[in-house]
Amino acid sequence: MSMSNVKVSTRLSLGFGAILLIMLALTAIGIWRMQVISDVMVTMTQQDNLRLQETMRWRENREKNWIRTRAMLLNADPQFNAIWEPEIAATSAAISEGQKKIESLLRFEEGIRLFKGLDSHRAAYRNLRTALIQQSANGDHVADRVESELKPLADAYDQALGQFADYQLKVYTETRETALAQVHQSQIMLASVAGITLLLGIWGAWALGRSITRPLHQAVGIADEIAHGNLTQSFTISGRDETATLLTSLHEMQAKLASIVAGVRQNADSVANASAEIAQGNNDLSARTEQQASALEQTAASMEQLGATVRQNADNAAQANQLAMNANEVANQSGGVVEQMVSTMREIEDSGQRIAAIIGVIDSIAFQTNILALNAAVEAARAGEQGRGFAVVASEVRALAGRSAEAAKEIKTLIDTSVQRVGHGTQLADQAGHSMQEMINAIGRVTDIMAEISAASREQSSGVSQVGEAITQMDRTTQQNAALVEESAAAADNLRSQAVQLVQAMAFFQVNEGGTARPGPAAAQAAPRPSAKPIAAPAIKSGKVEKKLANSPKTTAPTAPKKAAPTAPTPAPATALTAPKPKPAAKAPSKPATSNEDDWETF
Structure with missing residues (x-):
């Protein structure tokens, strides 16, 4: 195989x-x-x-x-x-x-x-x-x-x-x-x-x-002949691999190019008629573009006024946010003072409770002293005459212990009353502290809301500024488009004269009679191809064409190709080319923009 x-x-x-x-x-x-x-x-x-x-x-x-x-x-x-x-x-x-x-x-x-x-x-x-x-x-x-x-x-x-x-x-x-x-x-x-x-x-x-590589070298030679304008060559295709498919495609491309060249020559007159219609349409488009530019100028002025209003709102929101932050700071300081007061009241309450405990100890000592004095009096009574002096001292000690106990009770009553009042004051201070904390939290929430309002105002101001810049850019673009439309109308007027030059340029290609390439021996039995549809010539700006044709032989007869057409090879056993499927007409190549003068083609 x-x-x-x-x-x-x-x-x-x-x-x-x-x-x-x-x-x-x-x-x-x-x-x-x-x-x-x-x-x-x-x-x-x-x-x-x-x-x-x-x-x-x-x-x-x-x-x-x-x-x-x-x-x-x-x-x-x-x-x-x-x-x-x-x-x-x-x-x-x-x-x-x-x-x-x-x-x-x-x-x-x-x-x-x-x-x-x-x-x-x-x-x-x-x-x-x-x-x-x-x-x-x-x-x-x-x-x-x-x-x-x-x-x-x-x-x-x-x-x-x-x-x-x-x-x-x-x-x-x-x-x-x-x-x-x-x-x-x-x-x-x-x-x-x-x-x-x-x-x-x-x-x-x-x-x-x-x-x-062997079939690829053959394909390179065929493509080189086509590049030099020779659309009449014939070649043998053998095999069923991808390179054979490539050679078949080159044969189809040669036939299509021959058909396209003939179509371009036939359609040169229609380009002139189409150019007149294009010029009329460009004039109408220019008028509408000018109206659009005027409307965009008015819109840009309105956006500038709206932007000034939004910036003023953003400044006011920033000032309100600063005031809210100051109020929040003052409230935090007040809350700290209240917390210190509550702490001091609690310390006073603790001190009163400790004093009450000490008074209780004194009362207990007086009670025990009274009992000891009573025991001493009993012992003195038992002693009789010898213990009389000791009984007098014991009675005095008992009297002093009683007075100490009474004084301790009165002090304890006063201390208990003070402790109750201090406790009530501590509760009030705690309530004041809670109220101050709630006020601080409320001021903090207000501060956060004002900060969000200020941030939203800044974003809104930035967005309005961006919209204004976009509208200004659209205005400039519309004005540029108007100028480009005018250039396009001027270029359309030159298409008629350029159609003749296009025919002279297409004379570079060599085609057989009827506008098709001569089939090779392997493609002799191929079915006839459908003729290509007329292809409209691409729009060419006059200034660019004049530069290109200044050095081209547009007034002389078509020159011969650089290479002579190859002789028909000896027929060899090969697979006959089948009729290719009809393909859509090739699109007209777009003219590359190589200078600032060709910017109108972008539009």
Whole structure:
């Protein structure tokens, strides 16, 4: 299948899709290799490392138990044995637990064989050790058997344990080397796949670029001929991709341009008639624009008066706001004075209550003194003649205590009355404070309202000023529009003469008879196209046209194009062009404004 029959989007999709598939395969291979490495690392860290650690711990615990056992059996001290025997049992239990873990993690026959031999050595050692400990506990002398019988078993046990530990270290090292080999193998595999992907990407980019740029070069040549005014060229179109669609569109554009050129030539006279109508309409528009400008001037004057009134209201609102703020400040000061007065009244009330309490204490003291004097008089009466003088003193003290009690009652009555009056005054002061606070709050609300009124007045004044400025701007714009309308009317008068110059300018294009381009061999059987509708020429200002045509050959015959029309290529198998669908007539290009003289086109 030819690449020209495949769309560019499809080619791009296939190319990038292939690259994505290769990248996906590369990612899958990487994930697979990483999983293999992960399994090896898990085996190394979770199994081999754990076996090695448990073996090292087993060896350490065996050494501890041998030292304890030897010391205990050689000393033969019951107190010493009572200390070491529980520790030996605990360490032996830890060794048994670690031995079970190691047995569950064994993977190879060699490790299982060494483990079984180690287990048999440990069993022989433990049996003899248990028997010797039991004999020592019974009072037998077992020191000779420790060196002659137990030590050889302990050495054999230690040798077997050392061999097993060396084997576990060897397995751990081999597993680590296997993991490193897997990593190296994965790196080589990923690098190989990446290199293949790079080569395929380079080849795909070259093939894809070549299949796209060749038709584009052909399209550039055709567009260059059209730019030089040659609308008679023919070309071959092959394929069904986007570039073939581009060439088909260029063929349609050439035919449309030929039709447009013919239409412009035919409609030059109608431009003159239309220009007269445009001039009449511009005159009417100029009159209405002048009326609108007059009305806007009156509106601007009214807005200035309204703005002055609003500014005066804003100034009055600002003054009222300042007065309200002053009143609020005075009210706050008065409230502070009232609060100080209330605080002072409360302090006076507290002092009166403390004085009343003191008077109560004095009354109590007088009452107790009276009782003591009464007791003294009773004792003096019992004493008879010897206590008569003391009885006189007691009666005087009793009289003084009575008078003190009466005075204390009178003072307490006066103090109670004063405290009641002070309490009433405190209540009145509290009420005055509450009233003053309510007045302060009311003044504060009034101040806030006045501030809002002042802010609203300022915003209203600003808004009125903006409206006035907008109306003034509208007035200036309307006056400018009136001037532009007058210029437009003057420009419309020049359109008739410019129509002739337009025909001379359109003579630059070469067209076949009938105003259509000659179809190429591949488009020979294409259905006839609908003729283009007449296109109105764009409005051109006389001053601008005079500048452009000053150096143009407007009085000479049309010159030949810069490049000769290409010869018709040899017919090749290609897809025949189908009749294009009728398209609306192209819009007249607007004349770019390049100077201040062309500002009337904006209107």
